[in-house]
Amino acid sequence: MVDDYSFTVDLNKPIVFQVGHLGEAYYEWVHQPIIDKECPRFFANDFFELLTRTAWWVVPVVWLPVASWFISNSSRMGLTDHPDQLVLTVVSGIFVWTLVEYILHRFLFHMKTRSYWRNTIHYAIHGYHHKYPKDAMRLVMPPPAAAALSVPRYHLNHHFRIQSKGFGVTSSLWDYVFGTVPSTKAAEKKQN
Template identity: 55%
Template sequence: MVAQAFIVDLNKPLVFQVGNLGEAYQEWVHQPIVCKEGPRFFASEFWEFLTRTVWWVIPLIWLPVVCWFTSMSFRMGHSLPQVSVMVISGIFVWTLLEYTLHRFLFHIKTESYWGNTIHYLLHGCHHKHPMDGLRLVFPPAATAVLCVPFWNLAKLISTPSTAPALFGGGLLGYVMYDVTHYYLHHGQPSKEVPRNLKRYHLNHHFRIQNKGFGITSSLWDKVFGTLPQSKLSEKNR
């Protein structure tokens, strides 16, 4: 007797359902539902609240933190040009982290109950409901936890006086990434560069989901060979 395949009930909290999909999870999560109303994650109001974040909370919370860390390097004797280089370096490091996390963590293949559940919370929910405006940016509580290892990484790869500005630059890169990500889904860009970036990202969601991992730019996709082919190139093959 063949076991009946599990079916997710979209009218019930999703998080503790999706793990039951097993091997079918990957196919299910990459079939997007285009709707501005997001699904319910948890039965608990407290945990549900923690999963929902309006986009402007990100700069409101984290830009003062960026300023604080950057000012630490000033107070330790570095000049404005020196701190500027550190901040720019931090932003550059973030772009590589952005690409690496998106490609190797957010798109990891899972099939176990807890693997599917954690993946759904991290990124699967975004691919299933790409227009959910309250789950496009990373919840501040989760970001605060992740800041600890990234701060330790900054201290490991730099000196005590340069680490704060380097970390501040990385955090600024994250803020730029999150607000850009929100804009690419819900904004209506009129200029060519953001319009192309929006098209590039939506291509990742709706056409080739295993390529095009860059959000703020396609730089690392070009470097590591994950740049998706254009439709014109595919037609000429």
């Protein structure tokens, strides 16, 4: 590995696996924006490259129906008994999401990195946005990546509701296999 100040990134080649070689110079390099309509590829593989590009309007088209489905299900399952409780839940969700988004952006996406893999990962998730702020196809996180990051929220039931159930972190599969799926509030009400 090169990992020194003499390494230069070749913008004519896929860029993600090059930036790690910048070592300590990465942080300064990534914060010198390039205002250009010609943006380099992330990956040589066309499929992986496709997964990194998303138009901004795809985010509301994908996530508004998903959010509506979750809100509808929580109401139908009895998790929110009254309309005012539903509104409070939605407003609380928006508040929590914006706070999480702020914390991630400030502390994770802007951390200083020096190692090959940390530079590479940082560049892929946020550094590119600083290097090429005008790239319209990489202004938002692609839905597949966002979905992968949102799955572990299932595990919060284990911590905040029923600590003897919901041991799966990214999947409920093994909770179904071992019979440790947390019950819904509606099912709990029926039992009481």
